[in-house]
Amino acid sequence: MYNMVAKQWKEITVEDLKAPSNNALATGPFGSSIGSRFFQDHGFPVIRGSNLSNDALIRFNDHGLVFISEEKAAEFKRSIVRKGDLIFTCWGTINQVGLIDDTAKHLEYVISNKQMKFTPNPNKADSLFLYYLFSSSEVQNKLRNQSIGSSVPGFNLGQLRAMCLKVPPLPEQRAIASTLRDVDVLLVALDHLIAKKRDIKQAAMQELLTGKRRLPGFACSKGYKQTEVGLIPENWEIRSASSILNKGRLGGNYPNQDKETNYPLIKMGNIGRGNIDNEKIEYIIDGVVPNEMDRLRYGDLLFNTRNTLDLVGKVAVWRDELPLAYYNSNLMRLEFKPDEIASTFFANYAFNSTGCISRLREIATGTTSVAAIYTRDLLKIPFPLPPLPEQHAIATVLSDMDSEIAALEARREKTRALKQGMMQELLTGRIRLV
Numbered sequence: 001m002y003n004m005v006a007k008q009w010k011e012i013t014v015e016d017l018k019a020p021s022n023n024a025l026a027t028g029p030f031g032s033s034i035g036s037r038f039f040q041d042h043g044f045p046v047i048r049g050s051n052l053s054n055d056a057l058i059r060f061n062d063h064g065l066v067f068i069s070e071e072k073a074a075e076f077k078r079s080i081v082r083k084g085d086l087i088f089t090c091w092g093t094i095n096q097v098g099l100i101d102d103t104a105k106h107l108e109y110v111i112s113n114k115q116m117k118f119t120p121n122p123n124k125a126d127s128l129f130l131y132y133l134f135s136s137s138e139v140q141n142k143l144r145n146q147s148i149g150s151s152v153p154g155f156n157l158g159q160l161r162a163m164c165l166k167v168p169p170l171p172e173q174r175a176i177a178s179t180l181r182d183v184d185v186l187l188v189a190l191d192h193l194i195a196k197k198r199d200i201k202q203a204a205m206q207e208l209l210t211g212k213r214r215l216p217g218f219a220c221s222k223g224y225k226q227t228e229v230g231l232i233p234e235n236w237e238i239r240s241a242s243s244i245l246n247k248g249r250l251g252g253n254y255p256n257q258d259k260e261t262n263y264p265l266i267k268m269g270n271i272g273r274g275n276i277d278n279e280k281i282e283y284i285i286d287g288v289v290p291n292e293m294d295r296l297r298y299g300d301l302l303f304n305t306r307n308t309l310d311l312v313g314k315v316a317v318w319r320d321e322l323p324l325a326y327y328n329s330n331l332m333r334l335e336f337k338p339d340e341i342a343s344t345f346f347a348n349y350a351f352n353s354t355g356c357i358s359r360l361r362e363i364a365t366g367t368t369s370v371a372a373i374y375t376r377d378l379l380k381i382p383f384p385l386p387p388l389p390e391q392h393a394i395a396t397v398l399s400d401m402d403s404e405i406a407a408l409e410a411r412r413e414k415t416r417a418l419k420q421g422m423m424q425e426l427l428t429g430r431i432r433l434v
Contacts, residue, residue: 009168009429014118015161017125023078024119027090027157031113034076039066044073045109047081049089052096052115056135056423057187057416059099060087068110076110079117084127086118086134087111094155095143099131116157129173132180133165136427137420168429175433176426183419190412194405201401208394209353210384211236215397218390229355232384242379244340244347248303251327252294256282263290264325271304271314271331274352274402278321290326296333301344303351303378306330309371313360315351317344332375342391349398350383 018024028034034046045065053061073080081087081100089096091114100109111117120127133139142163147153167173207213211224211233222234229238256265263284270277284290296302296318304314307330315334318325327333334347341347350356363377385391425431 008172009166011164011166012124013161014163014165017120017130017165017167019119019121021119023117024121025157025161026078026117028079028111028113028115028117029076034068034072034110034113036066038068038072040069041067043067043069045106046112047087047098047109047115048112049092049096049114052087052089052093052098054093054095054097054135054140056132056419057184059101059131060104062103062105073110079111081109081111081117081119082107084119084122086120086127086131088116088118088134088155088160090114090116090156090160091152091154094147094153095140097131097134099127101128116160118160124170125167126170126173126177128177128181129167130165132177132423133167133427136423138428139165166429172433179426179433180419180423183415183422187412187415187419190408190415194408194412197401197405197408201398201405204401205349205352205398206354208397209350210355211386215390215393218386218393227382227384229382229384233386236384236386238382239340239385240379241381241383244336244383244385245379246335246337248332248334248375249293250305251329251331251333252291253329254284254288254290254326256328257285258282261286262324263288264322266296266302266318266325266327266331268304268307268311268314268328268330271302271316273314273357274316274348276302276316276318276321281322284326294326296325296327299344301334301336301347301351302327303332303334303373304330305332305374306370306372309361309364309366309368312364312366312371313357313373315348317348339388340385342388343395345399346391346395349395350385356381356383 015025039046045067048066050064051061083100083102083104085100087098087100088094120130134143143155144153146159146163147155168176204213208215210230214220214233220233220235224231225234227238232238254265256267261283264278264281265284266276267282269280298318298320300318302316302318304312306312307314334344336344336347351360359381360373363381364371364373366372386394422431426433
């Protein structure tokens with residue numbers, strides 16, 4: 001099989017794959033000639049690093065574009081990109097690769113001074129195949145390993161020209177690209193479905209936690225009453241945080257690092273709106289034994305007391321995402337009176353309701369970059385609370401929605417992993433399609 005691959009797949013330079021037209025390989029304009037002083041709200045779109053990615057699912061991001069005048073763009077004809085062109089970041093995040101495809105909102109763009117363009121010869125190479133090839137782990141490593149410079153990594157046009165790629169015949173390129181594109185379509189569909197489910201859950205939270213929507217068996221014939229947080233059902237009560245909280249405990253101030261040890265440490269950056277992000281975990285350094293009082297257990301509710309002004313006050317429940325994990329001193333574990341709050345899962349939803357988030361933002365003090373919520377202010381926050389049986393029912397409905405979303409996210413991650421494996425096999429010729 002590998003001998004067959006060696007015969008049919010050719011090692012060829014990017015220079016040999018480029019289109020015969022002028023400027024098929026080109027850099028962006030000189031920096032000062034396309035600087036921010038020329039940017040405007042509309043006109044000819046400019047591609048910058050923020051419009052590219054190193055995620056193979058994101059071929060090009062049309063959001064956050066800046067524009068220059070049509071007259072100014074006419075000065076940069078060599079740096080214009082169109083459908084089928086590949087774009088590379090040559091300074092900074094040098095492994096970013098983009099492709100102008102059918103989803104692009106504009107017919108033409110000009111690349112910035114930190115990008116390069118590559119127009120492939122359609123008789124030799126399929127643009128989408130090349131995009132996947134440049135996004136593969138093997139070629140991504142080549143890009144990073146060839147970087148020049150120290151503080152700001154670089155990758156220049158000469159290096160791109162000389163770069164060798166192993167490519168199959170054109171029909172096989174198209175077959176590989178089509179197969180990987182089908183997986184991308186599935187991933188995008190899953191992303192959209194997850195976003196839709198999240199929106200549905202958010203709307204359900206807003207209605208259920210304010211009593212605008214009642215679950216079967218809990219409707220009250222007495223109607224609604226006006227309170228400091230708005231209309232609530234007659235059989236609901238307003239409780240301050242001080243009346244429902246049993247106690248709160250700040251975590252320990254532990255020295256930590258990226259290197260894995262026996263003790264994962266949950267920090268403020270891991271706290272989302274209702275969920276824990278365990279992708280970027282840090283660890284308590286070796287030799288430090290954490291206090292068992294700071295160990296997380298299933299159902300613990302963590303409150304983010306200190307962060308940026310936008311992020312302070314986030315609350316999330318721990319669902320045993322990692323074994324033997326602890327939490328640090330910017331987080332407070334909240335415990336509730338069992339005769340007031342049915343479970344920490346209901347409390348998690350209550351704290352993440354639209355009304356509560358607004359009230360938490362109002363009591364945050366500090367600057368945009370460093371803000372805090374003090375316990376004395378937190379204790380004054382009002383909560384509209386139904387009777388305990390209805391709390392249980394609400395938490396169950398919302399937890400079921402969370403489980404559905406989590407299952408979709410797991411399916412998406414499994415599909416992503418499948419695609420990565422397919423890329424590795426198809427782009428090296430280990431698996432043949434034709």
